[in-house]
Amino acid sequence: MHLVVTAHTANGPLSHQRASPEDALEKARELEAEGHDHVVIIDITGRHYALPEFDSLFLNPGT
Structure with a gap:
């Protein structure tokens, strides 16, 4: 699985x-x-997930 974690920082x-x-x-x-x-x-696929959503879909489904 290929995943990219992105964030906005003070430097970009x-x-x-x-x-x-x-x-x-x-x-x-x-x-x-x-x-x-x-x-x-x-x-x-380029879909963006917030952390709680990602957690409930991929790591703890059904919670």
Whole structure:
């Protein structure tokens, strides 16, 4: 699985590629904890997911 984690920083956009949903969510939470804005995870189709949505769809379905 190919996922891109993006965030808006004071210096502009920042992106990180991750291969698993777990790694993508971990990186996204790390970026949020650092105070970055508009943190999203983007899948291979280009769809953007907010962290809670991504978590409920890919890691904890049905919650």
